[in-house]
Amino acid sequence: MSQPYHINDTSKIFSPALVLFKDRLEANLDHLIQVAGSASRLRPHCKTHKIPQVTKIELAKGITKHKAATLAEVEMLAQAGATDIFLAYNLVGPNIGRTIAFLKKYPQVQFKATGDHPKPLAELSAALTAAGLSMEILVDINVGMNRTGVEPGPAALELYESLTRLPGISPGGLHVYDGHQQAADFAQRTAAIDVPWAKVMELVEAIKAKGWPLPRIVCGGTGSFPVYAAKPNPEIELSPGTLVFNDVGYTRMFPDLNFPPATVLLTRVVSRPAPDRMTLDLGNKAVASDQPFGKRLVMIDLPEAEQVGHNEEHLVLKTPLAANYAPGDELLAIPAHICPTTAWYKSVYVIENGDVVDQWDVVGRDRFLTI
Numbered sequence: 586m587s588q589p590y591h592i593n594d595t596s597k598i599f600s601p602a603l604v605l606f607k608d609r610l611e612a613n614l615d616h617l618i619q620v621a622g623s624a625s626r627l628r629p630h631c632k633t634h635k636i637p638q639v640t641k642i643e644l645a646k647g648i649t650k651h652k653a654a655t656l657a658e659v660e661m662l663a664q665a666g667a668t669d670i671f672l673a674y675n676l677v678g679p680n681i682g683r684t685i686a687f688l689k690k691y692p693q694v695q696f697k698a699t700g701d702h703p704k705p706l707a708e709l710s711a712a713l714t715a716a717g718l719s720m721e722i723l724v725d726i727n728v729g730m731n732r733t734g735v736e737p738g739p740a741a742l743e744l745y746e747s748l749t750r751l752p753g754i755s756p757g758g759l760h761v762y763d764g765h766q767q768a769a770d771f772a773q774r775t776a777a778i779d780v781p782w783a784k785v786m787e788l789v790e791a792i793k794a795k796g797w798p799l800p801r802i803v804c805g806g807t808g809s810f811p812v813y814a815a816k817p818n819p820e821i822e823l824s825p826g827t828l829v830f831n832d833v834g835y836t837r838m839f840p841d842l843n844f845p846p847a848t849v850l851l852t853r854v855v856s857r858p859a860p861d862r863m864t865l866d867l868g869n870k871a872v873a874s875d876q877p878f879g880k881r882l883v884m885i886d887l888p889e890a891e892q893v894g895h896n897e898e899h900l901v902l903k904t905p906l907a908a909n910y911a912p913g914d915e916l917l918a919i920p921a922h923i924c925p926t927t928a929w930y931k932s933v934y935v936i937e938n939g940d941v942v943d944q945w946d947v948v949g950r951d952r953f954l955t956i
């Protein structure tokens with residue numbers, strides 16, 4: 586078993602398994618707070634962990650603001666005790682009715698979401714008004730990722746103005762997500778982020794000049810949050826997600842960010858079909874496969890092993906060291922992309938001082954909880 590991911594007794598861990606080292610999780614959260622400057626400046630994205638117990642640890646560390654990508658994640662956060670929840674997703678179709686149900690069921694939660702188009706916002710406004718409810722909407726700003734949002738400029742100002750007069754809705758600020766900013770060099774990344782940021786600042790000044798409220802600007806993910814952390818604007822909230830667990834993808838991509846992975850995959854050899862081959866129970870239903878074949882994970886103790894086959898329940902490795910392993914032997918791997926990997930697991934095994942102390946359900950992986 587690899588140091589520092591030591592587990593005293595693996596006999597009751599069913600593989601493939603996602604294993605969480607609690608001390609590393611806590612260290613990553615402390616490090617996040619340190620880079621952010623304070624817990625109050627953070628709004629971590631729960632899509633990486635989707636786990637109520639992790640949310641409770643965040644709350645205990647003074648992190649009171651939370652971000653989500655689905656209504657199930659929002660409800661997981663609310664059930665864990667979060668009261669300031671931002672859904673970084675536009676509400677459309679039946680999710681408008683689900684939002685009304687959520688507001689009624691969890692009145693203690695200050696719930697907000699993004700908007701980037703007048704049509705669903707008008708529908709949301711009508712539904713809120715009919716129910717006698719209200720919520721804040723953040724205008725989603727497209728700073729170059731071209732996934733969602735409105736470019737900073739007159740159209741964004743016009744949409745923001747509409748939030749000041751739509752019944753049931755009030756302006757909640759701006760959402761600025763820039764997952765496309767992936768320069769490895771920190772100075773280059775900062776320079777690239779600062780180009781659209783200048784336009785966001787112009788928009789902020791225009792909103793303030795109109796006298797409209799602008800309570801927050803929710804900014805960035807892993808690569809960009811240290812850049813926004815260094816900015817003086819008091820409205821900025823930082824929303825990294827992956828770093829809570831971290832993975833091999835970001836460890837490679839952003840060498841300036843020292844957050845050792847807190848989660849590993851435990852897998853067992855199930856077959857040795859040829860002298861230089863060994864097959865693990867780590868198929869593409871056990872690790873996220875949004876990364877290219879061959880690059881979806883790193884075997885901690887066999888980093889040179891070539892990944893030559895990947896089926897639903899099998900990972901075939903080619904290595905001259907295969908002769909050293911027999912079926913039943915255990916190995917650990919770190920996924921390239923932890924967030925969708927977490928979603929493959931019903932629960933994670935929790936390790937403290939080398940012992941399995943608990944299993945935590947990945948509650949938010951479902952699309953639907955109760956609303």
Ligand SMILES: Cc1ncc(COP(=O)(O)O)c(C=O)c1O
Nearest residue numbers: 630673762806807824825826827
């Ligand atoms: C809108 C939004 N905010 C924040 C994050 C967190 O970013 P990261 O995973 O880079 O920490 C993501 C990630 O997908 C996201 O989509």
